[in-house]
Amino acid sequence: MSDSAIKTEIRLGGASAPLGTSGELDLSEVRDWVALLKPRVMSLVVFTGLVGLLVAPGQIHPVLAATAILCIAVAAGASGAINMWYDRDIDAVMRRTASRPIPAGRIRAEAALSFGVFLGLASVVLMGLATNWVAAAVLAGSIGFYVFIYTMWLKRRTPQNIVIGGAAGAFPPMIGWAAVTGHVSVEAVVMFAIIFFWTPPHFWALSLFASGDYARAGVPMLPVVAGAKETRRQIWLYSLVMAPLGLVPTLIGMAGLAYGAAALVLGLFFLDSMWRVKRDAQDEEGRSLTNEAPARAAFKFSILYLFMLFAALAADRLVFGA
Numbered sequence: 001m002s003d004s005a006i007k008t009e010i011r012l013g014g015a016s017a018p019l020g021t022s023g024e025l026d027l028s029e030v031r032d033w034v035a036l037l038k039p040r041v042m043s044l045v046v047f048t049g050l051v052g053l054l055v056a057p058g059q060i061h062p063v064l065a066a067t068a069i070l071c072i073a074v075a076a077g078a079s080g081a082i083n084m085w086y087d088r089d090i091d092a093v094m095r096r097t098a099s100r101p102i103p104a105g106r107i108r109a110e111a112a113l114s115f116g117v118f119l120g121l122a123s124v125v126l127m128g129l130a131t132n133w134v135a136a137a138v139l140a141g142s143i144g145f146y147v148f149i150y151t152m153w154l155k156r157r158t159p160q161n162i163v164i165g166g167a168a169g170a171f172p173p174m175i176g177w178a179a180v181t182g183h184v185s186v187e188a189v190v191m192f193a194i195i196f197f198w199t200p201p202h203f204w205a206l207s208l209f210a211s212g213d214y215a216r217a218g219v220p221m222l223p224v225v226a227g228a229k230e231t232r233r234q235i236w237l238y239s240l241v242m243a244p245l246g247l248v249p250t251l252i253g254m255a256g257l258a259y260g261a262a263a264l265v266l267g268l269f270f271l272d273s274m275w276r277v278k279r280d281a282q283d284e285e286g287r288s289l290t291n292e293a294p295a296r297a298a299f300k301f302s303i304l305y306l307f308m309l310f311a312a313l314a315a316d317r318l319v320f321g322a
């Protein structure tokens, strides 16, 4: 048994102090508070925000740039913590999420909520003071989108939850851009649109092999409500929009031909990966006969794709000064 598991058991058994308020903070507790921030998802969110900031025209002091990125990270983490507070009931019944700090009883739900609200407010105020209030407003909007629109309103109501709510994760490059320029222009909207249309293939690929979890929790994700066949079809349709969108930065002169070539190759790999999901060996209802191997590969590739596409955008600007 791990140290943290032993400590948790001792606390649950003897429970002299409520969880999360013992006054002492050891490494395993720190790890739990960090887990509330969904750090792995945050890493890509922060990276796209950083690229938005790097490709924006104009100057920003490096300390202010670093502060802006910190604010995006903290805001994304804060909304993740509030999401885990709100979703603690369904997280407890899904295998993938059952060991999270709140359902596992290692952090009190109210403590997680206070933590998230405090960090969320602090990130918006700091962003406004360090850069400008347009960036702060878009940052506040993305927290609101993830917490209120996606988590509280749509997630448990409609299979379109991630299409509309997914906008939350598309804002960071726009925030980085606004932090430098003080406004939102067409380039920022293009970066937003790429992530917006990337999100459904990214998430629905995962939901194809995690649909048992969502069905158990009563969350109406597309494969649960409309079946695997329809999910594969919609993954393909969104991919058909997203791959060409990746080329738009070059077409509007925001990036050069080096980025355009990278976006073309990456887009073709993305389409190939999602086509394999669509054409996976399946029964009449679309249930995979391969244990969803193509969907697992496509989910992983979706993350690499977005990372590389945005890396190409930054490299194009930094190396070729497009």
Ligand code: HEM
Residues within 6 Å of the ligand: 038, 040, 041, 042, 043, 044, 045, 048, 096, 150, 161, 162, 163, 165, 166, 167, 168, 169, 170, 195, 199, 202, 203, 206, 303, 306
């Ligand atoms: C509504 C929109 C989205 C939904 C519902 C969604 C859902 C998920 C889920 C359920 C996972 C599984 C892993 C986990 O439990 O943490 C995941 C992984 C991941 N997502 Fe998303 N995602 C969305 C948008 C985004 C966005 C916008 C980004 C970044 C720009 C992103 C980046 C990632 C990354 C990097 C991982 C891998 C984490 C790991 O290594 O475990 N996601 N996503």
Ligand SMILES: CC(C)=CCC/C(C)=C/CC/C(C)=C/COP(=O)(O)OP(=O)(O)O
Residues within 6 Å of the ligand: 038, 041, 042, 045, 072, 075, 076, 079, 080, 083, 087, 097, 139, 142, 143, 146, 155, 168, 169, 170, 171, 172
């Ligand atoms: C700047 C800022 C505020 C950005 C926030 C955007 C952000 C982190 C978007 C990602 C959305 C996301 C990880 C959804 C996960 O779905 P879920 O919460 O249903 O997943 P779960 O089942 O793993 O909890």
